[in-house]
Amino acid sequence: MQKDYLQKSGYKKSGKVYTPPILQLGEFTEIHWNNNILPELLWIGILQNKFGFNYGSNLVSGFTKVMLDLNLEKLKNKWLAPLSVYAKLSEQEKSLIVEKVKQTGNLEYYSEAFTLLTNFYPEFPLAFLVYHDSQNSSDGLATFKEYLSQLFDRTTTTTHLIQAVALDIAFQGNLLKVSPHTSLANFPAFTDYPHTEISQKVASGIRMAINQFFGENSQFYDKNEKWSEYFWNRGLQIENCYL
Amino acid sequence: MTDSDYILACQKIAHVYYEKLEVEHFERISKSDINLTKTQNHEVIHGLLARQITLVSGMVKSLPTWNEHIAPIILRCIIDATITLKYIYLDVDKHVQQFVDFGLGQETLMLKRIKERNLAEDGEIINQIEQHINKERKHFLNIINVGSWNFINIRETAIKAQCKELYDFAYSQFSIAAHSSWNFIFPRYLEYCKNPLHKYHRVPVLPELEVNYIFLIMAADHLKQSLSDYDKLFFDSAVFQNSFDYLVTEFKNIHEDVENS
Numbered sequence: 001m002q003k004d005y006l007q008k009s010g011y012k013k014s015g016k017v018y019t020p021p022i023l024q025l026g027e028f029t030e031i032h033w034n035n036n037i038l039p040e041l042l043w044i045g046i047l048q049n050k051f052g053f054n055y056g057s058n059l060v061s062g063f064t065k066v067m068l069d070l071n072l073e074k075l076k077n078k079w080l081a082p083l084s085v086y087a088k089l090s091e092q093e094k095s096l097i098v099e100k101v102k103q104t105g106n107l108e109y110y111s112e113a114f115t116l117l118t119n120f121y122p123e124f125p126l127a128f129l130v131y132h133d134s135q136n137s138s139d140g141l142a143t144f145k146e147y148l149s150q151l152f153d154r155t156t157t158t159t160h161l162i163q164a165v166a167l168d169i170a171f172q173g174n175l176l177k178v179s180p181h182t183s184l185a186n187f188p189a190f191t192d193y194p195h196t197e198i199s200q201k202v203a204s205g206i207r208m209a210i211n212q213f214f215g216e217n218s219q220f221y222d223k224n225e226k227w228s229e230y231f232w233n234r235g236l237q238i239e240n241c242y243l
Numbered sequence: 244m245t246d247s248d249y250i251l252a253c254q255k256i257a258h259v260y261y262e263k264l265e266v267e268h269f270e271r272i273s274k275s276d277i278n279l280t281k282t283q284n285h286e287v288i289h290g291l292l293a294r295q296i297t298l299v300s301g302m303v304k305s306l307p308t309w310n311e312h313i314a315p316i317i318l319r320c321i322i323d324a325t326i327t328l329k330y331i332y333l334d335v336d337k338h339v340q341q342f343v344d345f346g347l348g349q350e351t352l353m354l355k356r357i358k359e360r361n362l363a364e365d366g367e368i369i370n371q372i373e374q375h376i377n378k379e380r381k382h383f384l385n386i387i388n389v390g391s392w393n394f395i396n397i398r399e400t401a402i403k404a405q406c407k408e409l410y411d412f413a414y415s416q417f418s419i420a421a422h423s424s425w426n427f428i429f430p431r432y433l434e435y436c437k438n439p440l441h442k443y444h445r446v447p448v449l450p451e452l453e454v455n456y457i458f459l460i461m462a463a464d465h466l467k468q469s470l471s472d473y474d475k476l477f478f479d480s481a482v483f484q485n486s487f488d489y490l491v492t493e494f495k496n497i498h499e500d501v502e503n504s
Contacts, residue, residue, distance in 0.1 A: 034442055034443075035442075145438070145439045145440060146439075148439040148440065149439040152439070152442075152443060232441070232442050235438070235440030235441050235442070236440075236441060238440055239438055239440055239441075240438075241436040241438055241441060241446050242436065242437055242438055243434050243435075243436065243437060243446070243448075
């Protein structure tokens with residue numbers, strides 16, 4: 001029989017095409033960390049990087065609480081982690097949000113953290129939180145690039161901390177309930193990542209849940225949103241390629 | 244050894260190798276037992292061998308082909324001819340006829356295509372092609388086969404000719420160069436942009452055409468296999484100068500010089 005060695009390895013033959021075992025389990029769709037997810041969750045990482053994990057994450061939770069309290073019609077039952085969810089807010093809605101954030105006393109932190117991104121990416125969805133008036137800074141850009149370069153590996157502690165907080169936003173909004181038998185039920189154990197087995201299982205559960213939130217059939221994320229596409233293509237306008 | 248010394252040394256060895264190869268070739272042909280009632284047989288076989296030797300000659304005379312970008316295309320042609328020859332040897336009369344019929348049919352098909360497009364400026368070329376075909380066989384007598392010449396694919400040809408390993412590990416590997424397949428392209432013609440703002444995409448690069456003698460040795464080795472097949476089939480015992488041994492020995496010496504310098 002032709003290609004016995006493939007069929008012995010579990011490949012299924014159909015005409016001239018051999019399908020590997022894993023793809024025989026069902027229909028798969030791809031979720032790209034770099035293409036789609038990273039730009040959407042970047043704001044969480046920027047806050048964590050600027051103010052440390054604890055305070056940065058608290059700022060994220062604080063902002064989410066403001067949004068949940070406001071309960072804007074447009075954002076009802078929406079997952080508040082992806083940036084593009086804020087892209088269609090009206091000017092009135094943005095002003096309302098700024099007012100509420102001011103009342104928390106934290107507006108200056110968001111403004112400071114997001115200034116660079118707003119300067120270089122004018123369509124940044126949270127630009128309305130920025131009131132700092134600063135020049136484009138090449139030093140700031142270099143720092144941002146260095147931080148961004150750390151985010152391409154989805155399995156590092158840094159990127160897991162971003163994903164964990166993004167998932168926490170789903171918990172805050174009551175969008176996510178987990179069975180007590182799953183690894184995600186041990187969510188607090190993630191703080192020991194990657195040093196314990198349970199934290200690695202929780203991390204795996206986090207990645208899987210994030211994929212589902214961004215996935216093909218997700219009711220929580222609109223795949224037609226343009227922020228990710230804008231973010232990467234804007235990079236080509238900001239600087240040239242170098243080898 | 245400087246780079247230019249290396250190039251000069253490679254050129255000299257390659258040229259001497261080819262001179263020896265030519266001498267071997269003409270000695271081989273002169274000793275061949277030709278049956279003039281079956282001229283087609285020796286014409287096809289000797290023509291294919293000449294084709295292989297000419298391909299190697301092209302490499303000998305052009306050092307910029309001694310690299311992974313160009314050499315595989317040439318090597319694939321050489322190996323294709325080797326598989327064809329091995330298959331022909333299984334039943335020379337029948338397979339030579341199939342080979343000739345297919346070739347003339349293809350030429351006739353080209354003639355029909357040109358006539359079909361009905362361009363005034365094609366008049367001269369149509370005449371030339373018709374005369375060219377008619378010297379072999381009247382074009383209207385040629386069956387046109389749009390499949391393969393022996394009605395099986397190259398893989399099945401290699402299996403029947405008992406050289407499947409040659410197909411799997413040489414022909415197929417060099418085919419990705421001939422077809423510019425993605426697995427040939429991405430490691431050679433793309434490099435990662437180091438700008439994180441650009442998502443570490445890859446940009447096209449134009450690599451230098453390095454000179455690596457190993458590619459000439461590979462071509463010479465495949466040619467040697469083909470010539471050995473011929474010799475085993477048509478000569479009881481034959482003593483020819485071994486051009487390939489010269490090539491390998493001289494390049495080994497260069498390699499040692501390069502290592503020591």
